[in-house]
Amino acid sequence: MPLILTETQDAIGTIVMNHLQKRNALSEALIGEITTALECFREQGIRAAVLRAPAGVKVWSAGHDVSELPDRGRDPLGWGDSLRVLVRAIQEFPAPVIALIEGGVWGGGCEVAMACDILVATPEATFAITPAKLGVPYNLGGILTLMNMIPLPVAKEMLFTAQPIPTAQALNLGVINYIKPADEIESFVYGLAGQIVVNSPLSIAVMKEELRLLASARTVTPELFERIQGLRRVVYDSHDYQEGLNAFREKRKPRFRGE
Ligand code: LCV
Numbered sequence: 001m002p003l004i005l006t007e008t009q010d011a012i013g014t015i016v017m018n019h020l021q022k023r024n025a026l027s028e029a030l031i032g033e034i035t036t037a038l039e040c041f042r043e044q045g046i047r048a049a050v051l052r053a054p055a056g057v058k059v060w061s062a063g064h065d066v067s068e069l070p071d072r073g074r075d076p077l078g079w080g081d082s083l084r085v086l087v088r089a090i091q092e093f094p095a096p097v098i099a100l101i102e103g104g105v106w107g108g109g110c111e112v113a114m115a116c117d118i119l120v121a122t123p124e125a126t127f128a129i130t131p132a133k134l135g136v137p138y139n140l141g142g143i144l145t146l147m148n149m150i151p152l153p154v155a156k157e158m159l160f161t162a163q164p165i166p167t168a169q170a171l172n173l174g175v176i177n178y179i180k181p182a183d184e185i186e187s188f189v190y191g192l193a194g195q196i197v198v199n200s201p202l203s204i205a206v207m208k209e210e211l212r213l214l215a216s217a218r219t220v221t222p223e224l225f226e227r228i229q230g231l232r233r234v235v236y237d238s239h240d241y242q243e244g245l246n247a248f249r250e251k252r253k254p255r256f257r258g259e
Pocket of ligand 1: 021022023025026059061062063064065066067104106107108109129130131132133134136138
């Protein structure tokens with residue numbers, strides 16, 4: 001059974017994440033279907049895409065599929081990790097991707113939402129960034145996405161507490177573009193998409209890529225990169241990383257020892 005539903009109409013493509021029994025956990029299978037759909041949209045010349053879950057969900061995405069994270073000793077968020085593949089696919093898609101958000105957005109789901117170009121959420125939506133809850137060493141690209149989207153003190157609060165923040169705070173921070181009630185959000189999002197698709201797709205594609213390249217332009221020396229990777233390795237080699245995974249799998253609270 002497909003894990004997504006797709007639809008195209010008037011140069012607008014829609015992807016509905018529909019793996020509800022796993023709360024749209026971003027498994028390799030789900031991500032594969034989303035990236036394939038984006039490829040099809042690209043071939044069809046789609047000029048705006050909408051990424052959503054079914055109307056009325058309590059969870060937009062539960063984040064990375066924890067059952068697919070590697071045991072300790074291997075970087076859980078390396079270049080080839082499926083979550084990283086999805087974030088890049090959205091950022092490199094040549095047309096704007098609008099995140100229509102209802103329900104909770106957890107962990108890597110926040111990064112997927114923030115990889116989108118425009119975010120519209122219902123008042124009940126929440127955003128939680130959770131590596132600390134699992135004992136995961138967030139990766140450079142993910143941290144950079146957060147640094148580009150969220151003022152540092154708030155990014156630190158979200159990373160260190162792993163607690164959800166409400167849509168109202170996300171709007172105040174500029175993390176999302178609009179808050180719309182559940183019974184208006186769909187028509188609003190497709191109205192926004194309608195304003196986009198009548199404009200020059202070439203101009204928009206180039207400006208989107210310019211913004212991506214400039215937003216990720218950082219001076220990262222080999223020493224800096226190696227130091228960060230070394231720090232991250234201490235975490236994914238640690239007891240605590242394994243404990244975070246085991247606790248999730250055993251549905252219990254983790255007991256972190258700081259080693
Ligand atoms: C696999 C899941 C998941 C899931 N993976 O429903 O950002 S990082 O670095 O942390 C990154 C590594 C990351 O994104 O990690 C994942 C972070 N996500 C979370 O911490 C959220 C974990 N999920 C939850 O807290 C709850 O599932 C929520 C609040 C999302 C929904 O709660 P609800 O009571 O509605 P269940 O917890 O009963 O989940 C339903 C099924 O989905 C699975 C979960 O194990 C359960 O499977 P079973 O029915 O087989 O028991 N599930 C949920 N999230 N991220 N599987």
